[in-house]
Amino acid sequence: MAENKFVRKRTIPFRFSEKHKDYIRACEACMYNVAEGAVRAGKTVDNIFAFAHELKTTPDRIHLATGSTMANAKLNIGDANGFGLEYIFRGQCHWGKYKDNEALFVKGPDTHGKQKIIIFAGGAKEDSYKKIRGNSYGMWIATEINLHHDNTIKEAFNRQLAAKRLKVFWDLNPDNPRATIYSDYIDKYQRQADAGGFPGGYNYMHCTIYDNINITQDRLREIESRYDKNSIWYLRDIKGMRVVANGLIYRRFADDTSTKQYTFRIPEKPKDIMEINLGIDFGGSSSGHSFTATAITRGYHNVVALASEWIGCKDEMGNQIEIDPETLGNRFCDFCQKIISRYGYITAVYADSAEQTLIAGIRSSLRKHGLGWVRVENALKIEINDRINATAILMAQGRFFYVGGECASLVNALSTAVWDPKELTKNVRLDDGTSDVDSLDSFEYTFERIISRLIKYG
Structure with a gap:
């Protein structure tokens, strides 16, 4: 009987600047990875790429993907305009339900025939954490982490305690500099890492739309035209600044x-x-x-x-x-x-x-x-x-x-x-x-x- 072979029909056109390549490389050695920056800076795609790479070899079976809502998580992490997980593992994955949760099931040559399950959930509401209870997760990828309720963040961390290869991938647009996502997590972790007191490694990148080599000058001008340059939205979304x-x-x-x-x-x-x-x-x-x-x-x-x-x-x-x-x-x-x-x-x-x-x-x-x-x-x-x-x-x-x-x-x-x-x-x-x-x-x-x-x- 002839062996069935999986053949990719097309290649996803990933293009990363050196800054983004450095961040993705560092993800392999670090337990916590945070990409912060402007809209269209490419930070979500970086995390998806790094997450997918780890998914191929991780010994853990169940993993977590969250957004402010479940639909947001599926759109930005599952789809991501053709750069998401369902495209990276095309032909080797399908959407379905796992314990009443939306999930992407991956099994094929990339995972060496082993099944991997990614649970998709929303995290913005006070009681969102209830949807992710009951499972132990290996890796966690979250988009717009600053829009997650603190209950969700704490519950996700608790669900990772038994992970064989614990990995966290967060992205966010800049927020109020006094926001708790900085004081309780991102900046706190950076200080601990700088002091040599963060086991597992901490990888942080700040990027702007100008770091995305896929954005043409005409497209850049079009995006910039949407904003009042005196507004906080311009300073955040274009300049990538934390602004009060x-x-x-x-x-x-x-x-x-x-x-x-x-x-x-x-x-x-x-x-x-x-x-x-x-x-x-x-x-x-x-x-x-x-x-x-x-x-x-x-x-x-x-x-x-x-x-x-x-x-x-x-x-x-x-x-x-x-x-x-x-x-x-x-x-x-x-x-x-x-x-x-x-x-x-x-x-x-x-x-x-x-x-x-x-x-x-x-x-x-x-x-x-x-x-x-x-x-x-x-x-x-x-x-x-x-x-x-x-x-x-x-x-x-x-x-x-x-x-x-x-x-x-x-x-x-x-x-x-x-x-x-x-x-x-x-x-x-x-x-x-x-x-x-x-x-x-x-x-x-x-x-x-x-x-x-x-x-x-x-």
């Missing part, structure tokens, strides 16, 4: 408004509208109710705020007042009628999911006003800083606009949004009642579901 957020969040917009240049303002109905989404944020003890209507143009090119409205929950003396659900529902129906009369339709409404009773009231009011066809869904409420970053990129690229005279509350909110100066370990938008975060939230709900289509990192 302070002051105005949208300085470019605030300056444009205060100097009355009005670059972001358009005088009339935008062209090529593809969908119109409405967002609702419900007020609390120190805030108000907010409605925003946003148009997305064809090809997910521009985001245009069509109208906004803010309803305060305090009287002129600063006393708390209650807006009854029926009144709120009637106000929202009036808002919807205004949008329909001017633009003809509404695609969907995304409302703050924390207030299901008020959402039910909104649906009831819509039916009473003959608008029962308007679809009301829960807002996703993704990470606030992801929403902020997307807004900042749209502004920097000249792809965010608002209709003049219709968005006063949103314009004021964007112009006055600031970072919380009291937060020292993480970057947090100030929400103490002194600025209108309600209008920001309702606006962000209208496009957060399509950020991946609006902002492509390629």
